[in-house]
Amino acid sequence: MSFSFFWRKILLTFAHVLQDPSKIMSQKHIFHFIFALFIAFSAAAQDHGQATESHGTDTTMHAQAHTADQPMHAEEGAGHEAEGHGHAEYDPAGTAIHHISDANVYSILDFVRIPLPMILYAPETGWDVFLSNKFHPGHHEDGHMAYKKYVMHHGSVFRIADPAYTAEEAEVEGFTHKVEEKEGKPVDVYFATIGGTEYRLHPRTTLDGGVLGGGITPFFDYSITKNVLSMILVALLLGFFFIKAAKAYKANPDKSPKGVQNVLETMFLYIRDEVAIPFIGKEKYMKYLPLLMSIFFFVLGLNLFGQVPFLGSVNVTGNLSVTMIIALVVFVIVNINGNKHYWQHIFWMPGVPVPVKILLAGVEFMSLFIKPLTLMLRLAGNISAGHIAILSFIGLIFIFGKSGESMSGGAIGTAMAIPLTLFMMAIELIVAFVQAFVFTILTASYIGAAIEDAHHGDDHAHAHH
Amino acid sequence: MTGTLAAVGAGLAVIGAGIGIGQVGGKAMEAIARQPEASGDIRSGMILMAAFVEGAALIAILLSIFVK
Numbered sequence: 001m002s003f004s005f006f007w008r009k010i011l012l013t014f015a016h017v018l019q020d021p022s023k024i025m026s027q028k029h030i031f032h033f034i035f036a037l038f039i040a041f042s043a044a045a046q047d048h049g050q051a052t053e054s055h056g057t058d059t060t061m062h063a064q065a066h067t068a069d070q071p072m073h074a075e076e077g078a079g080h081e082a083e084g085h086g087h088a089e090y091d092p093a094g095t096a097i098h099h100i101s102d103a104n105v106y107s108i109l110d111f112v113r114i115p116l117p118m119i120l121y122a123p124e125t126g127w128d129v130f131l132s133n134k135f136h137p138g139h140h141e142d143g144h145m146a147y148k149k150y151v152m153h154h155g156s157v158f159r160i161a162d163p164a165y166t167a168e169e170a171e172v173e174g175f176t177h178k179v180e181e182k183e184g185k186p187v188d189v190y191f192a193t194i195g196g197t198e199y200r201l202h203p204r205t206t207l208d209g210g211v212l213g214g215g216i217t218p219f220f221d222y223s224i225t226k227n228v229l230s231m232i233l234v235a236l237l238l239g240f241f242f243i244k245a246a247k248a249y250k251a252n253p254d255k256s257p258k259g260v261q262n263v264l265e266t267m268f269l270y271i272r273d274e275v276a277i278p279f280i281g282k283e284k285y286m287k288y289l290p291l292l293m294s295i296f297f298f299v300l301g302l303n304l305f306g307q308v309p310f311l312g313s314v315n316v317t318g319n320l321s322v323t324m325i326i327a328l329v330v331f332v333i334v335n336i337n338g339n340k341h342y343w344q345h346i347f348w349m350p351g352v353p354v355p356v357k358i359l360l361a362g363v364e365f366m367s368l369f370i371k372p373l374t375l376m377l378r379l380a381g382n383i384s385a386g387h388i389a390i391l392s393f394i395g396l397i398f399i400f401g402k403s404g405e406s407m408s409g410g411a412i413g414t415a416m417a418i419p420l421t422l423f424m425m426a427i428e429l430i431v432a433f434v435q436a437f438v439f440t441i442l443t444a445s446y447i448g449a450a451i452e453d454a455h456h457g458d459d460h461a462h463a464h465h
Numbered sequence: 466m467t468g469t470l471a472a473v474g475a476g477l478a479v480i481g482a483g484i485g486i487g488q489v490g491g492k493a494m495e496a497i498a499r500q501p502e503a504s505g506d507i508r509s510g511m512i513l514m515a516a517f518v519e520g521a522a523l524i525a526i527l528l529s530i531f532v533k
Binding site for chain 1: 505506509512513516517519520521523524526
């Protein structure tokens with residue numbers, strides 16, 4: 001009975017939203033609407049794509065925004081200027097990067113945009129805390145409004161650099177993107193068009209902290225982004241499942257596990273018996289088991305959460321900063337637990353001649369940092385590569401369809417894209433497990449090497465003779 | 466032009482990693498065939514070694530991304 005009630009509720013919500021598209025953004029309906037989308041997303045795609053964009057703008061306004069968009073896309077393409085064409089060249093690489101990046105709005109299938117809290121700090125204006133729907137994010141996660149000197153472009157926040165701009169809120173007509181020379185290096189500069197004037201935006205913070213020329217933003221962004229939200233959700237989900245399983249063990253300790261408890265037990269025992277005990281040792285593994293389990297299930301949960309189709313396909317474990325922090329935790333734990341023999345093997349390898357000792361000290365010292373570095377890169381690289389591959393296959397539709405100009409080309413592209421995407425998703429499902437496992441097994445082996453007793457010290461001496 | 470060279474570099478790194486992981490996997494399969502009772506140990510060792518080879522390739526790929 002409750003099941004049919006649920007479906008009726010979903011369909012009613014869907015009908016309700018169709019009648020009044022402006023309701024889409026109201027948070028009250030979003031959760032029902034997500035389910036409704038699974039049923040009928042393809043049929044209603046076009047209506048809604050436009051409905052979310054319009055917020056009191058007329059059609060001429062739309063036309064302006066689109067023409068302002070075009071030179072930007074043409075520039076981002078691999079040198080293909082779309083001169084005289086109505087359509088900008090489709091840019092698969094740019095699109096893929098846009099979709100795997102973190103964002104300040106949680107978009108589902110380009111029609112549901114869940115606003116996320118923005119927590120921004122700039123030395124001159126102080127703290128600003130507001131929801132990201134103040135930007136009215138539309139197509140491509142570009143904000144249609146500027147709020148307190150901040151604008152949203154491609155899902156991330158930019159700050160207007162021009163001191164001439166003072167408005168509290170203003171309509172953004174479009175974004176342009178230019179490449180400027182700065183100390184001999186090409187630098188991306190973004191401009192926002194507000195009221196016919198192009199305002200320069202501050203450079204985006206780059207991965208390298210501005211060392212390679214990207215520049216550093218003059219504001220600090222502590223926002224709950226899409227990735228942060230996903231991490232919180234996955235952590236809560238894991239907590240829920242594990243507490244449920246733990247209660248089940250307490251309630252009937254003699255019964256065989258079932259349901260979610262069974263799934264977790266299988267994986268838990270596998271990690272304990274195949275990873276923790278062989279690499280760390282029977283006496284000491286209990287101390288490190290919580291760390292290994294947290295890493296395994298957190299990484300696995302995030303990998304799998306990113307694989308769910310139509311759910312925003314977040315790329316959390318493919319984000320270098322996320323994996324960097326996990327690798328940093330591993331680095332710290334390995335090195336504060338390292339015993340005398342571990343450090344001796346790094347700086348003064350026993351059982352080898354002195355010149356080799358000096359040479360090995362350099363190599364081992366470097367490998368101290370290379371180990372967490374590869375840990376960080378491997379996970380981020382694999383997960384991002386999987387997402388990019390899926391997005392490229394989906395991009396075939398637009399490459400063959402010439403961005404919507406050729407219907408038959410689009411059909412051929414779709415026919416190619418569907419099996420390829422399904423194949424890639426199946427591969428990614430394996431990769432999600434393998435990478436979580438590899439991360440855990442490497443952590444265990446690093447810890448094992450750091451706390452190993454010197455019982456094989458004699459072997460070194462024997463090998464030397 | 467430099468972009469193309471970076472792509473060639475990424476491709477070379479992938480060739481190297483492919484040979485390496487192929488060797489690891491092939492030898493592990495041989496070892497399992499010879500001693501099926503040790504398959505558990507061999508398999509986890511195989512994954513570990515494949516991960517090490519892949520790590521080297523990933524550094525090369527990342528460098529080829531950064532060197533525009």
